[in-house]
Amino acid sequence: MSTLVQGPAAPGGLRRRELMEKLTGMGFALPATLLLLTTSLAPLAVLVVMAFTDYDLGNLDFKFIGLANFGKAMTDPAFRRALWNTFMYVAIVLPLAVGLGLLVAVLVHGRKRTRSFYEVVYFLPVTSTLIAMATVWTFVLHPKLGPVNALLDALGIERQAFLSDPGLVLPTLALIGVWHLAGFNMVLFLAGLTAIPKDLYEAAEVDGCANPIDRFLTITWPLLGPTTMFVIVTTSITAFKVFDTVAVMTHGGPIGASEVLLYSIYLEGFQYFHTAYAAALTVVFLAFILVFSVIQAFVLDRRTHYG
Amino acid sequence: MASVALRSISKSFDTTQVLSNIDLEIADGEFVTLVGASGCGKSTLIRIIAGLEPQSAGSVEVGGRAIDHLRPHERRVAMVFQSYALYPHMSVAANIALPLSMQRLSLWERLPLVKHLSPRRRSVTRGIAKEVDAVAAQLQIGALLARRPSQLSGGQRQRVALGRAMVRHPDVFLMDEPLSNLDAKLRVHMRSELAELHARLGATFVYVTHDQVEAMTMSDRVAMMDAGRILQLGTPSELYARPANLKVAQFIGSPAINVLPGQVDSGGRIVVAGAALPVDASLPAGSAVSVGLRPESITPLPAGHRPPRDAVSIGARLRRVENLGAEYIMHCDVDGLDGTVVTCRVSAESAPPGDGALLLAFSPFACHVFDAAGERIRVVDDASRREAVRIPGATAVPNPTR
Numbered sequence: 031m032s033t034l035v036q037g038p039a040a041p042g043g044l045r046r047r048e049l050m051e052k053l054t055g056m057g058f059a060l061p062a063t064l065l066l067l068t069t070s071l072a073p074l075a076v077l078v079v080m081a082f083t084d085y086d087l088g089n090l091d092f093k094f095i096g097l098a099n100f101g102k103a104m105t106d107p108a109f110r111r112a113l114w115n116t117f118m119y120v121a122i123v124l125p126l127a128v129g130l131g132l133l134v135a136v137l138v139h140g141r142k143r144t145r146s147f148y149e150v151v152y153f154l155p156v157t158s159t160l161i162a163m164a165t166v167w168t169f170v171l172h173p174k175l176g177p178v179n180a181l182l183d184a185l186g187i188e189r190q191a192f193l194s195d196p197g198l199v200l201p202t203l204a205l206i207g208v209w210h211l212a213g214f215n216m217v218l219f220l221a222g223l224t225a226i227p228k229d230l231y232e233a234a235e236v237d238g239c240a241n242p243i244d245r246f247l248t249i250t251w252p253l254l255g256p257t258t259m260f261v262i263v264t265t266s267i268t269a270f271k272v273f274d275t276v277a278v279m280t281h282g283g284p285i286g287a288s289e290v291l292l293y294s295i296y297l298e299g300f301q302y303f304h305t306a307y308a309a310a311l312t313v314v315f316l317a318f319i320l321v322f323s324v325i326q327a328f329v330l331d332r333r334t335h336y337g
Numbered sequence: 338m339a340s341v342a343l344r345s346i347s348k349s350f351d352t353t354q355v356l357s358n359i360d361l362e363i364a365d366g367e368f369v370t371l372v373g374a375s376g377c378g379k380s381t382l383i384r385i386i387a388g389l390e391p392q393s394a395g396s397v398e399v400g401g402r403a404i405d406h407l408r409p410h411e412r413r414v415a416m417v418f419q420s421y422a423l424y425p426h427m428s429v430a431a432n433i434a435l436p437l438s439m440q441r442l443s444l445w446e447r448l449p450l451v452k453h454l455s456p457r458r459r460s461v462t463r464g465i466a467k468e469v470d471a472v473a474a475q476l477q478i479g480a481l482l483a484r485r486p487s488q489l490s491g492g493q494r495q496r497v498a499l500g501r502a503m504v505r506h507p508d509v510f511l512m513d514e515p516l517s518n519l520d521a522k523l524r525v526h527m528r529s530e531l532a533e534l535h536a537r538l539g540a541t542f543v544y545v546t547h548d549q550v551e552a553m554t555m556s557d558r559v560a561m562m563d564a565g566r567i568l569q570l571g572t573p574s575e576l577y578a579r580p581a582n583l584k585v586a587q588f589i590g591s592p593a594i595n596v597l598p599g600q601v602d603s604g605g606r607i608v609v610a611g612a613a614l615p616v617d618a619s620l621p622a623g624s625a626v627s628v629g630l631r632p633e634s635i636t637p638l639p640a641g642h643r644p645p646r647d648a649v650s651i652g653a654r655l656r657r658v659e660n661l662g663a664e665y666i667m668h669c670d671v672d673g674l675d676g677t678v679v680t681c682r683v684s685a686e687s688a689p690p691g692d693g694a695l696l697l698a699f700s701p702f703a704c705h706v707f708d709a710a711g712e713r714i715r716v717v718d719d720a721s722r723r724e725a726v727r728i729p730g731a732t733a734v735p736n737p738t739r
Contacts, residue, residue, distance in 0.1 A: 186456075229418050229420045230422050232387075232422065233422035233423075233501075235410065236415065237436040237439055238410040238439030238440055239439060240439075244444065244447075246437070247447070248435070253425070254424060
């Protein structure tokens with residue numbers, strides 16, 4: 031009976047309740063939205079606008095110059111070199127940091143008692159401050175005082191000036207980047223490995239996947255697909271943002287051989303005070319990162335979700 | 338096709354003994370179920386047969402030869418897992434084909450890209466596809482071959498898992514609680530389907546379950562396990578009619594057997610709830626025993642009714658009745674035994690009218706008597722006498738046999 035009596039009154043009440051729910055929802059979302067606007071979106075908008083001006087830090091006024099900053103960037107040999115170096119850096123870091131992370135994860139996953147020990151050991155570089163570690167690496171790789179060259183000497187190999195040889199500096203920085211990133215990737219892969227049901231390995235064993243390679247190819251690698259995609263995206267973005275080691279260890283040298291994208295932006299913006307030009311370069315940098323993520327999401331996404 | 342023999346299998350994890358001295362002979366083509374509560378070691382035992390777990394001692398033989406040194410895939414056994422363990426990234430066809438591809442293609446012929454270099458790969462995969470189709474047709478999943486496991490219902494996944502096991506034509510099928518993840522209705526259906534499959538394939542089945550109904554309905558023989566030992570091995574009817582152990586009696590049968598505390602009197606007779614059973618227990622006076630009575634062995638009569646000759650009767654009060662349509666399950670409190678509820682199973686027509694005081698009549702030879710350790714005691718084992726004391730008016734509920 032009671033439902034019948036309430037029946038006609040319900041729509042009005044319902045509408046009011048829906049409105050209240052909507053308002054409450056927006057209320058909850060408001061602080062986060064404000065934060066996002068003031069700390070990310072508004073600065074980004076300012077940056078994009080600035081990229082189309084001729085503003086230098088300290089100037090009292092500026093005028094819009096259209097795409098001139100971007101045109102300049104295209105022909106700027108320093109910027110082109112930085113772009114090339116950055117891609118080279120990513121090309122070395124990405125496969126090594128992902129491959130090594132995966133390899134170590136698979137090996138560590140098989141350990142029982144020593145697992146946590148290895149996890150900590152491989153994760154330590156991630157927790158360290160790269161700026162501080164860069165200083166340590168500078169010493170480690172020092173041509174005269176560094177232990178690496180001492181070792182090469184002991185092995186009868188010629189000493190190398192890792193940081194001042196134009197042909198060696200970028201690979202050296204990339205290896206430090208791998209050292210810093212592989213541990214983090216290992217943890218991500220370990221999480222992915224833990225999520226693979228043990229049953230599948232047993233079924234595979236009964237079905238004839240007798241050796242570790244078969245098991246890896248049949249179960250581990252395909253089921254790590256979603257994890258791998260995530261690791262590739264985060265690793266390439268992190269590698270693309272390389273800055274700390276360059277700023278501390280080489281300052282882009284020798285003769286620009288280790289100049290990378292973020293470092294040129296830093297030079298233009300905060301050393302030469304070409305604020306507008308730096309803004310334009312930053313827009314290019316963001317565009318690359320966006321393209322990276324979109325391509326990877328599209329290419330890999332299609333083949334990796336089983337849900 | 339092959340027989341399976343377990344010779345003194347023991348297994349311990351660190352210091353915990355999981356299986357102790359298991360001996361079991363399974364004939365070629367037989368359907369044997371390992372049944373027991375969780376933690377009794379039944380899954381460990383089937384995993385030892387599969388080669389997924391090494392035994393601590395003893396030997397597994399298939400077809401008369403020891404296979405302890407063989408890897409799981411070399412043992413000619415197939416396993417169906419409780420979770421089905423289908424490969425989520427492969428189509429149904431690829432799932433079923435995997436055991437064959439592993440057998441017939443070399444590692445190079447399975448590697449991405451490189452595999453296209455092999456000239457014979459094409460004809461081999463075509464042959465495999467044909468066999469997959471045949472198995473899929475048998476299981477009526479031919480229309481699902483292109484799908485991924487995530488797009489299948491529980492019952493369909495179950496069939497794919499069966500198909501993956503069948504495609505290799507193994508000597509022995511090992512099934513680890515394969516129906517546990519299905520809903521009740523589908524489980525009943527798959528039960529009969531599995532039994533039919535067994536009959537059709539003629540292969541040896543070793544089946545693990547904690548569900549006594551599955552054990553009773555499908556198996557040729559049942560091995561009831563507890564704490565790493567086989568308590569009793571026999572046909573379903575044997576386990577039901579002559580449980581060797583109190584635990585077997587309590588595990589097999591639904592509703593569960595009634596267990597009443599009893600004692601041996603000075604005359605060697607068993608006294609339960611004040612009634613003396615005219616049987617000789619051959620136990621010292623004063624020994625405590627447990628008396629098991631199947632719900633269908635008890636005939637409830639209205640109080641004051643004269644119990645039939647040779648029947649023993651005890652007083653009880655009706656607590657509640659479950660109406661199952663064709664039969665009633667009557668729950669009664671036994672007089673003088675506080676808190677002991679006895680269930681009786683009677684057909685709808687023969688349920689006594691009214692409520693309150695009842696007389697529970699049963700033949701002394703329907704009692705299963707167990708000593709303090711739970712072992713069955715021979716009382717009087719004379720089938721002809723048992724027939725003689727069938728209680729008039731009691732409707733026989735057929736034993737659940739196959």
